[in-house]
Amino acid sequence: MPNEYDNRLITKLTIAMECFEDFHKNYEDQKIRKKYYLALDDVFDFLENANNDDFHEEYAKQWYQIYYDYNKRNINRREIRIEKLRKSFSYHFLKYILQTEENNSMEEIQSKISKYIVNDTMGEYNANVTLYYKNILEPQQYETFEKMVEFIRRELVRFYTNIIYVEKILAFMHEFNEKGAFPLDLSFLNRYLDTAMSEMILVQTKLFSNANTQKQDNFGFDYLKAFIARNSKDKNVNTLLGGKVREKIKKGKEKCKKLENIRNGMLAHYDVKTVQEGINDVVNLEDLKYMFDLSAELLEMLSLYYFERQSIFNLEMIEIHGFKKVFCQNFLIDNCMSTDLDRYLNLLRRNFIDLKNNDAQECGTGKQKECEK
Numbered sequence: 001m002p003n004e005y006d007n008r009l010i011t012k013l014t015i016a017m018e019c020f021e022d023f024h025k026n027y028e029d030q031k032i033r034k035k036y037y038l039a040l041d042d043v044f045d046f047l048e049n050a051n052n053d054d055f056h057e058e059y060a061k062q063w064y065q066i067y068y069d070y071n072k073r074n075i076n077r078r079e080i081r082i083e084k085l086r087k088s089f090s091y092h093f094l095k096y097i098l099q100t101e102e103n104n105s106m107e108e109i110q111s112k113i114s115k116y117i118v119n120d121t122m123g124e125y126n127a128n129v130t131l132y133y134k135n136i137l138e139p140q141q142y143e144t145f146e147k148m149v150e151f152i153r154r155e156l157v158r159f160y161t162n163i164i165y166v167e168k169i170l171a172f173m174h175e176f177n178e179k180g181a182f183p184l185d186l187s188f189l190n191r192y193l194d195t196a197m198s199e200m201i202l203v204q205t206k207l208f209s210n211a212n213t214q215k216q217d218n219f220g221f222d223y224l225k226a227f228i229a230r231n232s233k234d235k236n237v238n239t240l241l242g243g244k245v246r247e248k249i250k251k252g253k254e255k256c257k258k259l260e261n262i263r264n265g266m267l268a269h270y271d272v273k274t275v276q277e278g279i280n281d282v283v284n285l286e287d288l289k290y291m292f293d294l295s296a297e298l299l300e301m302l303s304l305y306y307f308e309r310q311s312i313f314n315l316e317m318i319e320i321h322g323f324k325k326v327f328c329q330n331f332l333i334d335n336c337m338s339t340d341l342d343r344y345l346n347l348l349r350r351n352f353i354d355l356k357n358n359d360a361q362e363c364g365t366g367k368q369k370e371c372e373k
Contacts, residue, residue, distance in 0.1 A: 005054040009063060012043045020093045027112055033120055040086055043067075066092065076319060079125035083312050086117045118312050126309050131240060133304035141231040148224055149303040152207065156299065156328040159203050159292055162196040164333055165341055166285060169193060172345050185348050201283065204291045205263045208252040221249050221298050228302065241301065248298050255291060259283060296324040 002010070016039040022029075023036040047067040055061050066088060075081040090113050098106060126132050137145055169189050176186075211223035225245060229238055238246075262283065300323040307327050308318055317326045325334070333339055 001056070002060075003054075003056040005050060006057045006060045009043075009046065009050075009055070009060050012039070012046055013063065015039050016043050016089070017093050017096070020090060021097060024090075024094060024097070024109060024113060027116055033116060037086065037120065037124075040089060041082075043089070044082075044085060077315055079121055080312055080315055080319075083118060083121040086121065087114055090117065122309060122312065126305075129305055129309065131304055132309060133306050136232050136234060136237055136240075136304060137228070138231050138233060141227075145227070145231075145304075146306060148219070148227065149299065149306050151219075152221075152224070152295075152299050153303075153307070153327055155203055155207070156292065156295055157330055159200055159288075159295075160328060161330045161333060162200050163285070163289060163292060164330065164339075166193060166196050168339075168341055168345065170285070172348070197283070197288075200288050201259045201263055204252075204288070204295070205256055205259050207295055208249065208256045210253075221252070221295075221302060224302050225249065228304070245298065245301050248294060248301075252291065252294050252298070255287070255294070258287075259291075292328075293324070296328040299328065300324070 016036065019032070019036040019039045022032045026032050044067065047064055048071070050064065052061055052064055052068070055064055067085065070081060070085050070088060073081075075084075091110060094106070094110060094113065126134065129135065133145055134142060169192065173186065173189065206218075207220040209218045209220045209222065211220065211226050212218045225238075225241075228241075229235075234240065308314055308323070314326070
């Protein structure tokens with residue numbers, strides 16, 4: 001016989017299911033969707049404060065178990081947990097409603113429900129994030145801001161790819177410096193190192209250049225920070241961002257002084273004095289890796305949750321891997337067993353080994369002929 005907890009749960013589930021019948025037939029009506037979410041949240045709040053032993057009837061225990069299975073997972077962000085619970089309960093409601101019907105559109109309906117739940121849940125929680133760009137910037141500036149941060153992200157992914165390739169090439173050269181290398185085998189690799197290092201120096205000096213907001217040039221972190229301040233609905237946005245952004249930009253500019261000397265003397269143009277006297281500044285890979293990490297931190301802060309709050313999937317990936325790995329690194333290279341460069345270097349290794357063996361064989365053959373004489 002149902003007890004008090006069973007009756008209270010079935011009452012709340014009945015209300016939610018009645019709302020769901022309207023929801024799954026009228027997807028586009030935001031008021032109907034909101035009414036359904038409120039009814040579901042009432043079910044979740046009730047189950048949150050209950051235990052399995054509180055229920056007597058098996059059907060009530062089953063609904064509690066559905067809730068508990070998601071609730072026991074280690075999900076730190078509430079919106080991720082709520083989105084998964086809303087979808088799970090909705091799918092069960094849908095199965096119940098369509099169980100006696102001949103319906104071939106189950107997957108189509110389920111897909112539409114999922115899309116609305118994801119978008120609505122993200123929108124609901126985005127509104128509560130103070131530093132979310134749509135809560136800070138004037139609406140007419142959304143698109144410009146999105147293009148700016150996407151541009152920086154693409155530059156950092158290219159930068160990271162160069163770092164990975166340079167590391168692989170340097171390790172290869174170290175390997176063969178000990179054994180002896182054939183100069184012609186390394187000529188392309190040396191050319192790539194020159195080009196990659198030059199490109200990385202140029203990227204960092206641009207990202208940490210002084211902004212010129214009047215002429216709208218010298219785009220970089222300084223410019224992006226000024227753009228946010230100038231187009232913010234809250235004129236205290238710099239206070240909201242805190243002093244960390246300013247300090248990181250300052251640190252980046254200081255680190256870039258050495259890079260700027262190389263850029264100004266040899267890359268952007270040829271400085272006569274530099275050509276005559278040479279460059280004293282030396283940049284190593286560790287300097288550039290440090291600049292990459294600093295740039296990734298700044299992009300995370302100045303993108304105002306644009307990347308993170310695009311989807312539930314992005315939120316989950318950041319929870320697992322962190323912002324830098326998800327958005328600033330090269331996913332394909334990081335998850336590839338063997339890159340195109342690895343395969344090329346392996347060809348060079350085989351070429352070296354074959355030539356070395358051939359030399360040894362020729363040497364042995366020569367000695368044998370001498371002995372025969």
